Amino acid sequence: xxxxxxxxxxxxxxxxxxxxxxxxxxxxxxxxxxxxxxxxxxxxxxxxxxxxxxxxxxxxxxxxxxxxxxxxxxxxxxxxxxxxxxxxxxxxxxxxxxxxxxxxxxxxxxxxxxxxxxxxxxxxxxxxxxxxxxxxxxxxxxxxxxxxxxxxxxxxxxxxxxxxxxxxxxxxxxxxxxxxxxxxxxxxxxxxxxxxxxxxxxxxxxxxxxxxxxxxxxxxxxxxxxxxxxxxxxxxxxxxxxxxxxxxxxxxxxxxxxxxxxxxxxxxxxxxxxxxxxxxxxxxxxxxxxxxxxxxxxxxxxxxxxxxxxxxxxxxxxx
Numbered sequence: 332x333x334x335x336x337x338x339x340x341x342x343x344x345x346x347x348x349x350x351x352x353x354x355x356x357x358x359x360x361x362x363x364x365x366x367x368x369x370x371x372x373x374x375x376x377x378x379x380x381x382x383x384x385x386x387x388x389x390x391x392x393x394x395x396x397x398x399x400x401x402x403x404x405x406x407x408x409x410x411x412x413x414x415x416x417x418x419x420x421x422x423x424x425x426x427x428x429x430x431x432x433x434x435x436x437x438x439x440x441x442x443x444x445x446x447x448x449x450x451x452x453x454x455x456x457x458x459x460x461x462x463x464x465x466x467x468x469x470x471x472x473x474x475x476x477x478x479x480x481x482x483x484x485x486x487x488x489x490x491x492x493x494x495x496x497x498x499x500x501x502x503x504x505x506x507x508x509x510x511x512x513x514x515x516x517x518x519x520x521x522x523x524x525x526x527x528x529x530x531x532x533x534x535x536x537x538x539x540x541x542x543x544x545x546x547x548x549x550x551x552x553x554x555x556x557x558x559x560x561x562x563x564x565x566x567x568x569x570x571x572x573x574x575x576x577x578x579x580x581x582x583x584x585x586x587x588x589x590x591x592x593x594x595x596x597x598x599x600x601x602x603x604x605x606x607x608x609x610x611x612x613x614x615x616x617x618x619x620x621x622x623x624x625x626x627x628x629x630x631x632x633x634x635x636x637x638x639x640x641x642x643x644x645x646x647x648x649x650x
Contacts, residue, residue: 338414339407341475346406349468350399356460357452370452371395377448402464405432410472429465430554433458449547492568499629500564503622504557510618520544524610525552531603539609563591564626571630574637588623595619 357370368391375394409428436449436457449457511524522544529548530536532555536543570587596615599606607615631637 338410341472342407342410343403344406345410345468345471345475346402346404347399348471349406349464350402352467353402353460353464354395354398356463357456360456371398373451374448377451378443402468406468406472409468413472425466425469426462427465428469429458429462432461432465436461447547450545492572493565495571495630495633496565496568497561498564499567499626500561501557502629503564503626504560506622506625507560507618508553508556510621511614514614514618522549525549525556527606527609528552528556531606536603538605542609560622567626567630571634571637575634588627591619591623 354371358368361367361369371391371394375390378394378397405428433449508525512522515521515523523542526544526548527536527539527542529552530542533548533551534541534543567587596607596612599615
């Protein structure tokens, strides 16, 4: 029988540390509210579907065991992933893990119990606690892990295509978010667009009356939005790299952005056609067009040889 690797053991301990940090955070909050252990009691009752159950040591012990078991698995998985990717456990990744834990608690709570656990406990407290826990997990892995690891900034520095793709994707995502923020402000309904898209995506809203502009819908959709644009940026960057070797493939980059525009509107029409009335279609087209121009412009700026080829092709077409 093989013994667990030291990495997995360190990760499991890191999970225990993260779980302890989160438990201590809510213990302090409960003490301030003069309701000791109210949080674990509420979560345990919700998981068991028995809100009328009296708090007992057995109930608290069961929840505590589950709480730390989940964190042990999370810590072991994160440590294993860092080792396989030869990635340095940088503190920023602790914040990323904290946000992932926050999302996990919200969506797992809704799917398993049908209750918005995050909303009941207070999303600022839950978010802050999970950020502290994420930092604790990654911090412990950083202290106990091997020193010869590859830092994220080194990976981005060495792999130009990945670096440019992520930057292009982030730029496009921010531009679209800024555009819809301005549109929503002009229409007097702050954060309506991400709230509507999040309501349709996560809760199956079937009309404007069912739109919920809340932390879970706005942040949830924002996460999907960022991930989608990062992926689009990586694909676009890959096409640019291919076009650098085979200039005719530059047409593929143009077709990719056109296809992306049509695909997004098509997905909305399929997923929830009512969104095209709640969110004017022209604002969607304009936002994604601006993002395409920004992303394409950045990639062409980083590759002046392609810019020259494109200019040459346009001049020949005009002759």
